[in-house]
Amino acid sequence: MNNDCEIIEVRAEELKRRAEEFRCGDKILLTGTVYTSRDAAHKRFMKMLDDGEKLPFELENAVIYYAGPTPAPEGKPIGSCGPTTSGRMDRFAPRLLDLGLGGMIGKGERCKEVRDAIVRNKAVYLCAVGGAGALACNCIKSCEVIAFEDLGCESVKRLYVEKFPLIVADDCFGGDIFSQGRAKYAQV
Template sequence: MERIRVHTSELMERAKTLRAGDQLLLSGTIYTARDAAHKRICAQLDRGEEPPFPIQGSTVYYAGPTPAPEGLPIGACGPTTSSRMDVFAPRLLDLGMVCMIGKGNRAPAVVDAIRRNGAVYLCAIGGAGALAAKCVRSLKVIAYEDLGCESVKELQIEDFPLFVTIDCAGGSLFAD
């Protein structure tokens, strides 16, 4: 199967044509955030404050990268189990997040929000964090530095191999 090259800036439009099972090479800007960061982001939103990155059109990678070895922008950065973010995902999708990257199945409420908002859920290969790191061109910590590896980071990626796992029509690789 041929891999589809997609830039994150195109995802809002391209999500409409992607289907569960498609293989992607994703490039562009993504943000890392795990459950501790999601909790803080939602607390900021509850207080009427701006989140640490623009939610509209964003791609969030559920990862907590390890420190970078000498000469590299990042250490290993494999995906975190996505269900840990299920309580936060519908709200962020309703605010315009277009893509989530992680591993594992999602709750029905998340699938409904993906469908409702024309978004997409992509899976990275678990256990391949060192390989994923080779796709990262730059890293910048942008929020919650006190969380260490779980701080929110802005990554510039190139040709990150991913699978469309839940598409905007609700098609899912996890469906029976």
């Protein structure tokens, strides 16, 4: 686990290609396109894949942000946009990773199957600060609903983020900030 203060700037489109550079605990400033998606949208993704349909965005090297943003106040592209609990997407994530998903952003621990899929596919799981959605929205420069508008805040949105502060929680070498953090704390 990285304990220094270095902050790594990375483009979202390069996250998977650069995954081997990151270790759990690394601090990232992410810039580029990410897609919001939560439980209901993930269920629809699975049905689309089962039916042989294309997803609403190219999955290869994409980054999904587990978030359901609030409506945009006047003059802003988006309202509060904090992470939701990632574990709710654990049953869907391995399949998406196996199909090329490059990274995920959320909060909280992931199950073993997801961590294994991250390693197998050389991807990365990043954590955003929970409870700071009003601050996170300042990093979001544009927002466009691209699928499932009927889901309201849970529709799939294409966001453009600039210098979105994140922490590598699960790296492609099996590093997991949650288990490593607990082990380190137990030693004290």
